[in-house]
Amino acid sequence: MSTSAQTPAPGVPRRLRIAVIGAGMAGILAAIRLKASAEHEVVVFEKADRIGGTWRENTYPGLTCDVPAHAYTYSFAPNPDWSSYLAPGPEIQRYFEALVRRYGIAPLIRFGCAIESCRFDDEGRRWTITDSAGRQDDFDVVIAATGVLHHPNTPVLPGLDDFAGECFHSARWDHGVALDGRRIAVIGSGSTGVQITSALAGRAARLYHIQRTPQWIMPMPNQPYTDAQRAAFRADPGLIDEIRYGDHYTGLVRRFTRAIIDADSPEMLEIEAIVRDNLERSVRDPALREALRPNYRAACKRLIYSSDYYEKIQHPDVEAVVGRIECIEPEGVRMKDGSLKPADVLVLATGFQADRFVRPIKVSGRDGADLDAQWSPSPSAYLGIALPDFPNFFMINGPTGPVGNFSLIDIAERQWAYIEQLLAPLARGECALVELRAETLRDYDRRRIAAARRTIFASGCASWYLDATGVPASWPWSYEEFVDCTAQPNPADYLFMA
Numbered sequence: 001m002s003t004s005a006q007t008p009a010p011g012v013p014r015r016l017r018i019a020v021i022g023a024g025m026a027g028i029l030a031a032i033r034l035k036a037s038a039e040h041e042v043v044v045f046e047k048a049d050r051i052g053g054t055w056r057e058n059t060y061p062g063l064t065c066d067v068p069a070h071a072y073t074y075s076f077a078p079n080p081d082w083s084s085y086l087a088p089g090p091e092i093q094r095y096f097e098a099l100v101r102r103y104g105i106a107p108l109i110r111f112g113c114a115i116e117s118c119r120f121d122d123e124g125r126r127w128t129i130t131d132s133a134g135r136q137d138d139f140d141v142v143i144a145a146t147g148v149l150h151h152p153n154t155p156v157l158p159g160l161d162d163f164a165g166e167c168f169h170s171a172r173w174d175h176g177v178a179l180d181g182r183r184i185a186v187i188g189s190g191s192t193g194v195q196i197t198s199a200l201a202g203r204a205a206r207l208y209h210i211q212r213t214p215q216w217i218m219p220m221p222n223q224p225y226t227d228a229q230r231a232a233f234r235a236d237p238g239l240i241d242e243i244r245y246g247d248h249y250t251g252l253v254r255r256f257t258r259a260i261i262d263a264d265s266p267e268m269l270e271i272e273a274i275v276r277d278n279l280e281r282s283v284r285d286p287a288l289r290e291a292l293r294p295n296y297r298a299a300c301k302r303l304i305y306s307s308d309y310y311e312k313i314q315h316p317d318v319e320a321v322v323g324r325i326e327c328i329e330p331e332g333v334r335m336k337d338g339s340l341k342p343a344d345v346l347v348l349a350t351g352f353q354a355d356r357f358v359r360p361i362k363v364s365g366r367d368g369a370d371l372d373a374q375w376s377p378s379p380s381a382y383l384g385i386a387l388p389d390f391p392n393f394f395m396i397n398g399p400t401g402p403v404g405n406f407s408l409i410d411i412a413e414r415q416w417a418y419i420e421q422l423l424a425p426l427a428r429g430e431c432a433l434v435e436l437r438a439e440t441l442r443d444y445d446r447r448r449i450a451a452a453r454r455t456i457f458a459s460g461c462a463s464w465y466l467d468a469t470g471v472p473a474s475w476p477w478s479y480e481e482f483v484d485c486t487a488q489p490n491p492a493d494y495l496f497m498a
């Protein structure tokens with residue numbers, strides 16, 4: 001046990017002891033930034049034995065980032081070597097691993113350390129962190145970078161345990177299971193289910209894509225980069241900037257976020273026209289076309305980007321099964337209409353418990369405040385970052401931050417730059433604790449919930465964007481608004497305590 005966080009002396013600059021929980025994209029970002037500043041002592045806790053988070057755990061066939069690769073990179077670490085416009089998952093994992101080496105942050109990471117609790121000590125004004133082996137350590141500051149889509153959601157399906165073949169969640173892909181020439185049922189029509197179906201079409205003897213609700217599909221061509229293009233990116237980083245910051249991609253993000261917050265905007269009508277046209281043009285059989293036509297508005301659920309799903313779903317060995325599942329039987333999936341979809345392999349592309357965030361870590365803050373209680377019935381955090389009653393505790397990609405069809409790396413970088421500014425007065429010794437004011441969160445939530453009800457996410461579909469009270473939990477304002485709000489903390493929003 002180490003207790004090296006010191007009780008702060010007023011006015012004396014200090015080296016903070018900072019715990020970062022999680023070594024995915026967000027935790028790596030914090031570690032790189034903190035190491036570069038060399039001001040503080042940093043320990044990163046990672047429960048797995050490797051970095052990478054999402055890109056370590058998701059290894060399913062077809063996994064592709066649906067944000068242009070050059071935009072899904074840290075702004076300070078462009079990568080001229082991406083193989084294609086949209087990067088495959090394993091390449092993203094390698095990108096993060098290379099950066100961990102390049103920035104020398106591996107020594108900061110304690111692997112195999114699953115944090116179970118964070119407890120704020122009112123007297124010592126520091127956090128005690130405990131891992132699953134009972135090891136404890138004290139810190140001045142906790143950065144929770146524990147992920148958004150991290151805890152697999154396993155559906156409650158009668159008979160699932162009796163399935164005679166192989167069954168796994170898409171985020172726990174079993175690479176020992178043979179796929180070629182077998183009968184495979186993929187359950188779920190989110191981005192993952194669509195990507196897996198596209199990848200396995202033509203490989204499986206019979207492939208069922210089982211979906212309760214079909215999805216709107218936004219066509220998104222994905223071109224491989226040639227050696228010449230990669231050489232050009234290396235020679236002229238301005239070409240990379242043009243993709244990342246140029247009008248094409250940023251225009252898309254701006255138009256998309258504008259569409260989301262105003263369901264009747266010209267931008268939303270344009271999205272609807274594109275996805276409708278995609279369906280009309282791409283699916284030849286009228287009966288299949290109608291089966292695949294969603295009965296809710298585009299972008300109500302996270303929009304699916306795919307260049308080949310409609311083509312692959314029309315492959316002779318592939319069947320789109322739109323409807324509800326009655327149960328799983330040893331030999332396959334029994335649908336409510338009575339039909340059986342016989343399968344050797346069952347893939348649960350059924351998403352994640354998107355409301356977990358830091359949990360199941362037990363977090364207790366000032367005066368014993370309990371995070372679970374604060375987040376009941378649904379979690380929120382100011383700008384996805386800060387909470388009242390939890391001083392010196394900050395999140396990256398916490399609840400209510402923007403999650404959608406754009407780069408979460410950009411969002412995480414903005415949140416981190418904001419957090420850095422909150423750490424500065426602590427480091428200067430101007431205060432020992434920074435804590436969000438309760439009224440800041442109250443006012444934010446009042447405005448956020450009112451705005452969320454007007455977004456496309458609230459237009460009448462079920463999706464993982466909705467919290468337990470049915471309110472869309474994602475950032476309900478424009479991208480520009482998020483940029484403005486995270487540019488600089490407003491001191492009036494916080495308590496700075498000695």
Ligand SMILES: Cc1cc2nc3c(=O)[nH]c(=O)nc-3n(C[C@H](O)[C@H](O)[C@H](O)COP(=O)(O)OP(=O)(O)OC[C@H]3O[C@@H](n4cnc5c(N)ncnc54)[C@H](O)[C@@H]3O)c2cc1C
Binds near residue numbers: 148361396408
């Ligand atoms: C299939 C899939 C596709 C995606 N595609 C895109 C995309 O195209 N574009 C996009 O912007 N985003 C996409 N995302 C979202 C993606 O999750 C984020 O872009 C990003 O990877 C999140 O990084 P993170 O560090 O916040 O979380 P994660 O990557 O989830 O990392 C969290 C880390 O924290 C660790 N951790 C959690 N709890 C504990 C604990 N108690 N103790 C110790 N360690 C802990 C985990 O092991 C993990 O390593 C996708 C997500 C999924 C699942």
